[in-house]
Amino acid sequence: MKRSGEAFWWALFSAGGVMAALFVPAFVLVTGFLLPAGDEAVAAERTAQFAAAVGWWPVKLALLGVLALSFVHCGHRIRHTLMDLGLRRFSGLLKVPCYGGALAATIWAAMLLWRI
Amino acid sequence: MTMSAQQTMTIEVFRYHPETDDEPRFQAYEVPYDEDWVVLDALNWIKDHVDGSLTHRWSCRMGVCGSCGMMVNGDPKLTCAAFLKDYYPRPIKVEPLVNFPVERDLVVSLDGFMEKLEAVKPYIIRDDVNDTSGGEYLQSPAELAQYKQYSMCINCMLCYAACPVAGHEDEFLGPAALALGHRYNKDSRDQGQSERLDVMLVGEAIWGCTFVGECTVVCPKHVDPAGAIQQAKAVGAQEYFKRFVAPKGAGV
Numbered sequence: 115m116k117r118s119g120e121a122f123w124w125a126l127f128s129a130g131g132v133m134a135a136l137f138v139p140a141f142v143l144v145t146g147f148l149l150p151a152g153d154e155a156v157a158a159e160r161t162a163q164f165a166a167a168v169g170w171w172p173v174k175l176a177l178l179g180v181l182a183l184s185f186v187h188c189g190h191r192i193r194h195t196l197m198d199l200g201l202r203r204f205s206g207l208l209k210v211p212c213y214g215g216a217l218a219a220t221i222w223a224a225m226l227l228w229r230i
Numbered sequence: 231m232t233m234s235a236q237q238t239m240t241i242e243v244f245r246y247h248p249e250t251d252d253e254p255r256f257q258a259y260e261v262p263y264d265e266d267w268v269v270l271d272a273l274n275w276i277k278d279h280v281d282g283s284l285t286h287r288w289s290c291r292m293g294v295c296g297s298c299g300m301m302v303n304g305d306p307k308l309t310c311a312a313f314l315k316d317y318y319p320r321p322i323k324v325e326p327l328v329n330f331p332v333e334r335d336l337v338v339s340l341d342g343f344m345e346k347l348e349a350v351k352p353y354i355i356r357d358d359v360n361d362t363s364g365g366e367y368l369q370s371p372a373e374l375a376q377y378k379q380y381s382m383c384i385n386c387m388l389c390y391a392a393c394p395v396a397g398h399e400d401e402f403l404g405p406a407a408l409a410l411g412h413r414y415n416k417d418s419r420d421q422g423q424s425e426r427l428d429v430m431l432v433g434e435a436i437w438g439c440t441f442v443g444e445c446t447v448v449c450p451k452h453v454d455p456a457g458a459i460q461q462a463k464a465v466g467a468q469e470y471f472k473r474f475v476a477p478k479g480a481g482v
Contacts, residue, residue: 121470
């Protein structure tokens with residue numbers, strides 16, 4: 115019997131899990147707590163410097179990679195949760211909204227990053 | 231043991247004799263309470279003193295044989311390692327392992343499980359199997375450490391009773407069989423990984439696992455099947471992508 119192509123999705127899911135676990139908490143800490151902390155004027159300047167760094171294209175590209183893989187991770191987990199909830203026979207069909215959603219979110223993130 | 235002034239506790243046991251019973255029922259027994267007793271002691275006491283028709287599997291009484299796995303108050307446990315004192319004075323409900331067909335009372339059918347174990351070819355595969363001229367196949371402690379943990383499985387099947395995927399996906403090979411396949415793939419003396427992956431990477435055989443992790447939680451031998459499965463999936467993913475960088479039959 116032929117080996118399953120699920121390996122491809124699982125590899126992206128796995129990479130996304132590592133990305134999400136490593137970087138997303140750090141992003142939340144930096145952008146949600148550290149940048150806005152303290153004096154308002156200082157925080158504004160700090161945020162502007164951070165935004166400038168994000169505006170550098172290699173940073174944008176790295177951010178997009180982290181976000182895209184995290185989105186696939188999310189979509190894959192949702193797909194398998196839905197399969198566990200009784201939609202197992204639609205496992206192929208579920209790829210469309212789950213990975214399609216991840217693709218749409220990635221394009222949206224790319225557009226946002228492009229504007230910075 | 232004297233029964234006078236003896237504390238007792240209630241054991242509710244799943245009973246089902248397919249030749250006479252239309253459906254399963256629960257039967258409550260009062261058993262002597264002894265803080266050194268395990269659930270298996272209580273079951274054996276019932277069989278010896280109250281009801282010889284009670285049917286359950288057991289052998290070693292010391293967590294080695296893997297025969298006495300049952301659901302104890304809803305959790306898969308080796309009944310030889312589940313102490314009454316951890317439940318006393320509340321009643322204990324004993325049922326056969328879930329996710330398996332019941333043969334009689336607490337005994338489940340092993341057929342499906344055995345088929346899955348055999349499917350992963352759990353033995354060393356070599357091209358030069360008849361050639362012993364070089365002596366034994368030596369293995370360093372580091373090479374042994376690669377798979378030793380996964381070789382500790384006693385086939386008690388608690389992991390199958392704990393796994394929600396094993397309960398609803400027939401194609402899924404299940405925690406113990408996948409961990410065992412991975413154990414041989416990681417063995418430095420083995421050359422059969424490709425053959426095994428042809429079984430493990432098909433359909434939902436391994437990919438059905440969604441890393442719930444309950445198999446590892448209930449494992450009495452600390453095998454960590456969930457970890458083995460994730461490692462095996464990573465090997466499967468590497469093999470998948472290798473197809474694109476190496477031509478078929480290039481010995482990858």
